[in-house]
Structure formats: C-alpha cells, structure tokens
Amino acid sequence: MFAQQKVTLPKGRHKIIILDEADSMTDGAQQALRRTMEIHSKTTRFALACNASDKIIEPIQSRCAVLRYSRLTDAQVLARLLEICKKETVSYTNDGLEAIIFTAQGDMRQALNNLQSTFQGFGHVSSENVFKVCDEPHPLLIKDMLQHCVNGNIDQAYKVISHLWNMGYASEDIIKITFRVCKTHTMAEYLKLEFIKEIGYTHMRIAQGVTTLLQMSALLARLCKLSSDPNKIKK
Structure with a gap:
C-alpha cells in the first residue's frame, strides 16, 4: 500500500521501504515482494537487511545491489x-x-x-x-593448557581440561575457546598450524556427537605428541 501511494517528491527522489530480517520471509512472500518491486521500481526503492543472504531468493538478489558487512574490529x-x-x-x-x-x-x-x-x-x-x-571457559586457563601441550606436559594439561570439565563446561564450549586462544597463542608458526588442524578435527568429531572427556584428552595427547616431535612436522 505504501508503494502504491502517490507522493510528490523532487525529481530523482524515491520513496524508500526498509525491510529488516528479510531472510525470515517465506518464499511465497518473497515472490510477492519481487512483483511489487517490479511494478513500483520507478517510484520506490527497497532496502532489505538480513543475516543470511542465501535465504533471499535469486530473483530479488539479482534486482538488488548486495552490500556485505564484516564483523567489527x-x-x-x-x-x-x-x-x-x-x-x-x-x-x-x-x-x-x-x-x-x-x-x-x-x-x-x-x-x-x-x-x-x-x-x-x-x-x-x-x-x-x-x-x-x-559462562565461558576462562581463556587464561585454556592458554595455560595449550602452553603445557607446547611443552609436552600431558599431565598438567589434563589437569586443566579435567578442571574445566568438572566445572560443567560442555566440550563444544571448551573446543571453541581453545581454537580462538590458539590462533593468538605465542608459539612456532608451523606448530600453531598443526595445533589448529588437530583442534579442527576434534571439533568435527564433537559436532558429530562424540562429546566425552576422553575425546578432549585424546586431543591433548595428540598436541603433546606434535610438540615432542617437531622435526617430523617440518618435513
């Protein structure tokens, strides 16, 4: 109805319709919107804000200029x-x-x-x-755990993971913080890449449903093994 209204505007000016959370619209509603955009394109401009652009149908995307905004620094x-x-x-x-x-x-x-x-x-x-x-695992504890792994000290690393587990943190929470801390942790670059790869594999297994303490302990063992044999990684 707003698009149909006749409004006297200076030449080159258009009415503007802003639709927030447009990705929650059904396909039928988006098809109807596409038709409305076609009919009133000379007098009205549409701005669609969404979190997932892939949920917007292709006919609407092709009629719009897509602006993507990254996370803030x-x-x-x-x-x-x-x-x-x-x-x-x-x-x-x-x-x-x-x-x-x-x-x-x-x-x-x-x-x-x-x-x-x-x-x-x-x-x-x-x-x-x-x-x-x-209610997230404290990154300083995760940092200490990673440093024990870099030093090859599996016993001390396990004490940290066991402490976090007994505090009630889920394996998903622990592995996410571990990944974020590992990205900025001070260690050899080649070792950091191997750590991130192992953390990623473990995250995949956790996502598949294997969320036990044993799974997290196995990750620490693999990280300590990588630290104890750096020549093998370099090769």
Missing part, C-alpha cells in the same frame, strides 16, 4: 565501549573490557549486552565477572 568495539563506560559512569578494568571484546567476537550488540549484564550484576566490569556472566 577489536579497536572499533573498544572505542565504543570506552565511550559508553564514560557516559554511563561504568566502573571497569582494562582486562574486563578485553574479556568483553574476546567474548563478543566483533559483534557490537553482544558486546553491549555483556557490558550491561556484567555491570548490572556485579557493579564492576572485570575479567572474572565478565566470564561469570558469559
């Missing part, structure tokens, strides 16, 4: 968090903001939700409080 998220903390007088520590950035992974909405939840719950944004709210 850590610096962009940090700048906005600092601005909000200043205006809202939020008590925080540097490691607390780092924890929020780590958990958000470039998603500003997630970062703001975590910031607000932590401050409302504890009155102070620290690393410990953030991970209590987000």
